[in-house]
Amino acid sequence: MRVFCASVATECNTFSPLRADFTDFAQSFYAPPGEHPDTPTLCSAVFPALRRRAAGGEIELIEGTATWAEPGGIVNGPTWDRLREEVLAQLRAALPVDAVVLGLHGAMIADNCVDCEGVLIEEVRCIVGPDVAIGVSFDPHSHLSARRTDNADIITVFKEFPHTDFVETGEACVDLTLRAARGEIKPVMSIFDVRMMDVLPTSRDPMRSFVDRLIGLEDRGTALSISVIHGFMAGDSPDLGAKVIAITDNDRATADRLSRELGMELFSFRGSATPEFLSARQALQYAAAAPHGPVVIADVWDNPGGGVAGDSTIILRTALDMGLTDIAFGTIWDPMAVRLCLAAGEGVRMKLRFGGKTSDAAGDPVDADVMIRQIQRNAVQSFGTSVVPLGDCAVIETQGIEIVLNSNRAQAFSPDLFTNLGVEATAKKILVVKSTNHFHGAFAPMAAEVIYAAVEGPYPNDPRKNAYTRLTRPLWPIVEKPHELEVL
Numbered sequence: 001m002r003v004f005c006a007s008v009a010t011e012c013n014t015f016s017p018l019r020a021d022f023t024d025f026a027q028s029f030y031a032p033p034g035e036h037p038d039t040p041t042l043c044s045a046v047f048p049a050l051r052r053r054a055a056g057g058e059i060e061l062i063e064g065t066a067t068w069a070e071p072g073g074i075v076n077g078p079t080w081d082r083l084r085e086e087v088l089a090q091l092r093a094a095l096p097v098d099a100v101v102l103g104l105h106g107a108m109i110a111d112n113c114v115d116c117e118g119v120l121i122e123e124v125r126c127i128v129g130p131d132v133a134i135g136v137s138f139d140p141h142s143h144l145s146a147r148r149t150d151n152a153d154i155i156t157v158f159k160e161f162p163h164t165d166f167v168e169t170g171e172a173c174v175d176l177t178l179r180a181a182r183g184e185i186k187p188v189m190s191i192f193d194v195r196m197m198d199v200l201p202t203s204r205d206p207m208r209s210f211v212d213r214l215i216g217l218e219d220r221g222t223a224l225s226i227s228v229i230h231g232f233m234a235g236d237s238p239d240l241g242a243k244v245i246a247i248t249d250n251d252r253a254t255a256d257r258l259s260r261e262l263g264m265e266l267f268s269f270r271g272s273a274t275p276e277f278l279s280a281r282q283a284l285q286y287a288a289a290a291p292h293g294p295v296v297i298a299d300v301w302d303n304p305g306g307g308v309a310g311d312s313t314i315i316l317r318t319a320l321d322m323g324l325t326d327i328a329f330g331t332i333w334d335p336m337a338v339r340l341c342l343a344a345g346e347g348v349r350m351k352l353r354f355g356g357k358t359s360d361a362a363g364d365p366v367d368a369d370v371m372i373r374q375i376q377r378n379a380v381q382s383f384g385t386s387v388v389p390l391g392d393c394a395v396i397e398t399q400g401i402e403i404v405l406n407s408n409r410a411q412a413f414s415p416d417l418f419t420n421l422g423v424e425a426t427a428k429k430i431l432v433v434k435s436t437n438h439f440h441g442a443f444a445p446m447a448a449e450v451i452y453a454a455v456e457g458p459y460p461n462d463p464r465k466n467a468y469t470r471l472t473r474p475l476w477p478i479v480e481k482p483h484e485l486e487v488l
Contacts, residue, residue, distance in 0.1 A: 001058070001059045001098045001181060001182070002060045002062065002094070002097045002099075003054075003061055003097060003099045003100070003181075004064060004091050004094045004097045004100050004101075005046055005047060005050050005062075005063055005064060005101040005102070005103070006065055006066065006087040006090065006091070006102055006103075007041075007043055007044035007047065007065070007067065007068070007102065007103035008065070008067055008083050008084070008087060008102075008108075008116075008120065009042075009043035009044070009067070009068045009069075009103065009104055009105035009108070009139075010024070010025070010070070010072070010075065010105055010108050011071035011105050011107040011108070011141060011142075011235075011306075012071070012072065012074055012075060012107055012108055012109040012110075012235055013072065013073055013235065013306060013307025013308060013460075014073070014074055014235055014237075015236070015458070015460040015466065015467075016072060016074075016234070016307045016308055016309075016458060017073065017359050018073035018307065018308070018358065019072070019073045019074060019075075019076060020069055020072040020073055020074065020075045020076065020079065021076050021078075022078075022079045022083075024070065024072060025083070026067075027070075027389075027391075027408060028068050028069045028070045028389065029041055029044075029389075030065075030066075031044075031067065032065060033064055033065060033090060036063065036066045039385050039386060041066070041068055041386050042068065042139070042163060042166050042383070042386060043103045043104060043105050043137070043139065043166075044068065044103040045137070045166050045167045045170025045171070046101045046102075046103040046137060046170040046173055046174055047066055047170075048170075049170050053174065053178065059178065062090075062094040062097065064086075064087050064090040064091065064094075065083070065086055065090065066103070067083065068105075070305075070408070070409050071304060071305050071306060071307040072307050074111050075108060075109070075116070076110065077111050077113070079110070080108075080110035080112065080113055081112070084116070084119070084120055084123070087120070088123055088124070091124060091127055091128070092127060095127070095128070097132060098132060098133070098181045099132060099133040099134070099135065099177050099178060099181040100132060100133070100134045100135070101173060101174055101177050102120070102121065102124070102134070102135070102136045102137070103136075103170065103173075104117045104120070104136055104137065105117070105139045105142060106138035106139055106141075106143060106144070106148075106157075106229070107139070107141060107143055107237075109235055109236070109237065114238070115145050115147055115148075115237070115239070117136075117138075117142075117148060118145045118147030118148045119147070121134065121147070121148050121151045122150075122151050125151040133177050133178075133181035134151065134153050134154070134177070135152065135153060135154035135156075135173045135174065135176060135180070136152045136154065136155050136156075137155075137156050137170055138156070138157045138158075138227075138229070139157070139158055139163065140157050140158055140159075140161060140163075140200075140227075140228060140229055141161075141230055141231070141232040142157075142231075142232060143229075143231070143232065143235060143240060144229045144243045144245070145238075145239045149189060149245075152189075153177065153187050154173060154176045154180060154187055154189075154225070155173075155189065155225075155227065155245055156169050156176070156225055156227055157227035159214060159228070160202050160211065161202045161203075161207075161437055161438075162201075162203065162437050162438040162440050163438065166386075167384070167385065172225060176224055176225060176247070185224060185249045185250075186249060186250040187224060187247050187248075187249070188248050188249070188252050188255050189245060189246070189255065190245070190246045190247075190255035190256045190258070190259040191243055191259060192244045192246075192259035192262070192263035193241070193243055193263070194242035194243055194244060194263045194264075194266050194267050195241060195242075195482035195483060196241055196242045196266070196267050196270050196475060196482070197233050197240060197477070198230075198231075198242070198269070198270055198271065198274065198476075199230075199273065199436070200230045200242075200266075200273045201273065201274075201275065201436075201437040203437060203440045203444070204275065207269065207273050210266065211228075214226045214227075214228070214262070217258070222258070223247060223258055224247045224248060225245070225246075226244070226247070227244070228242065228243075228244055228245075228266065229241075229242060229245070231243075233460065233461070233466065234306055234307055234459060234466075236470050236471070237470060238470040238471060238472060238473075240463075240470075240471050240473075241475045242263075242266060244258075244262050245259065246258040246262070264483075267483070270477070275452045276451075276452065277300070277452050277453065277454035278451060278452065278453050279453065279454070279455070280314055280315045280318040280453055280455050281318055281322070282453075283297045283315070283451050283453035284297070284322060284430070285322075286451060287429070287451065288322075288324055288429070290429075290448060290449060291448075292429075293326075293428060293430060293431075294425060294426060294429060294431045294446070294448060295431070295449045295450075296430075296431045296432075296439070296443050296444075296447040296449070296450045296451070297430060297431070297433070297451055297452075298434075298435055298450070298452045298453065299312065299315050299432060299433065299435075299453055300435070300436045300453065300454055301456070301457050301459040302434050302455065302457050302459070303411050303434050303436045304333065304410055304411045305410075305435060306411075307459075308362075308457065308458050308459050309357070309358040309359065309362065310331065310332065310333040310409050310434045311332055311334055311355045311356060311357055311362060312332075312355070312356070312359075312434075313355040313362065313363035313364065313365065313366050314455045315329075315432055316332070316355070316366060317364075317366065319401060319430075320398075320399055320401070324400075325400025325401060326400060326430065327400070327401045327402070327428060327429065327431070328401070328402045328404070328418055328425060328428045328431050329401065329403040329404065329432045330403075330417045330418055330432070330433055330434070331393075331406040331410070331412065331417065331434065332355045332403055332405055332406075333406055333407075333409045334355055334405050334406075334407075335391070335392075335407040336357075337352055337353070337355075337405050338392050338393060338394050338407045339407075340352060341372050341375055341396065341405065342375055342377075342394065344372055345372065346372055346373070346374055346375055347372065348371075348372050349369065349370070349371050350369075350370060350372070351367070351368070351369055351370075352396065353365045353366070353367050354405060361456065361457045361458045362457045362458055368399070369398060370397060370398045371396065371397045371398070372395075373395040373397050373402065373422065374394070374395040374421050375393070375394045375395075376392070376393050376394075376420075376421055377392045378391070378392065379392070379420060379421060380420065381413055381416050382413065382442075383414060384441075389408050389410070390406045390407075390410055391406055391407035392407045393406045393421055395421050395422060402428075404417065404418065404421055404423065411433075411434055411435040411436075411439070412434055412435040412438075413435070413438055414442040414443070415431075415442060415443060415446055417433075425446070426446055431443070431447075463478055464477055
């Protein structure tokens with residue numbers, strides 16, 4: 001059995017001041033055919049899963065391009081056209097194939113295409129015809145269109161937020177797609193529109209118990225796969241919002257029942273799944289008064305994983321104004337400040353302006369006398385078994401606060417963001433990280449406590465106020481009772 005795989009992925013914040021082009025993909029992760037590393041990346045976990053099947057003689061694998069850009073703004077049209085045509089040309093050259101497996105994100109929007117993944121899947125279907133099995137894996141922070149569900153046989157989505165199950169999701173996508181290609185199963189997919197846009201971390205109830213139930217339904221054979229699209233509130237998409245996907249083996253009634261029942265249960269969680277958010281000052285006061293540390297403060301809205309720059313200085317400036325010390329910040333994105341530190345060298349004290357460069361809503365730049373504690377080229381952090389590039393980095397200290405400056409935008413995933421650069425994370429009273437919830441899996445075990453700070457900035461964090469231009473469906477919280485209204 002001949003199987004083609006490829007991965008093109010990014011998450012686009014259409015309200016972000018950033019823009020994305022091919023350089024963003026090349027800088028984050030770009031692997032031509034045959035050059036995907038042994039370790040999986042977030043959206044390309046289907047590659048190592050398929051390689052294991054090929055090594056066992058089960059399939060003949062034809063690899064296409066695998067690439068990922070750190071979440072940012074809208075992708076420019078020529079970059080989207082280049083990546084799409086690159087993968088489609090590789091597929092045409094691979095024909096005939098029995099199955100296609102795609103590792104996608106699901107929230108990619110280009111300035112010439114609102115539904116990039118939908119177009120790609122549709123064009124793959126046009127090339128391979130109706131009888132070839134197509135499997136796709138998605139991130140839950142994505143937009144699920146009819147164009148995608150009409151053309152894919154299998155869709156699996158990371159169940160966990162933080163996405164600690166991306167390897168398992170890729171493996172499930174591969175397994176179900178190959179079974180469908182062999183005729184062992186006849187997948188029937190049902191989609192329920194939850195009509196809700198909310199933040200749904202699975203590290204706490206009610207989502208923790210909900211996800212455990214989904215896994216149990218799969219384990220008992222009630223469904224082949226059950227997935228939840230959370231939606232991505234920073235993407236101006238007509239398909240914005242949460243949806244439930246239920247896939248059964250040729251059982252339409254069960255698929256429809258599960259997707260609706262689980263979808264309405266998810267809708268009942270609206271407004272209750274999000275953790276308590278504090279202001280910058282409240283979060284710092286609480287952490288400073290804690291009996292011991294480290295207390296981890298998540299700067300949830302200046303999260304590069306949500307497509308913003310990650311150069312907000314608001315919490316840092318608040319900490320400096322409060323005279324707090326024994327804090328480490330990770331990270332502030334500022335390639336120019338990193339370059340100046342690299343030129344100066346370790347152990348040098350100098351005046352430095354850093355942060356606050358990309359938006360007038362993210363605080364002013366900080367001007368400070370700093371000590372350059374450490375510099376490192378091509379620094380990395382881990383996310384499970386995946387390696388996340390930080391680019392060239394510098395650790396600076398000012399007024400008893402250590403700050404990691406990075407040149408590749410990336411949210412905080414792991415304490416080795418600090419320890420790889422010589423910062424003793426466990427010895428700090430307070431750690432401030434720029435992430436919404438992906439940090440939680442690795443930081444929570446070493447944290448005395450985890451708290452969340454909601455600091456206004458360039459991220460559009462309230463669907464009721466966001467200037468959506470493409471949304472025509474009623475969604476909570478924009479509409480209080482969306483299921484009582486007709487969908488246009």
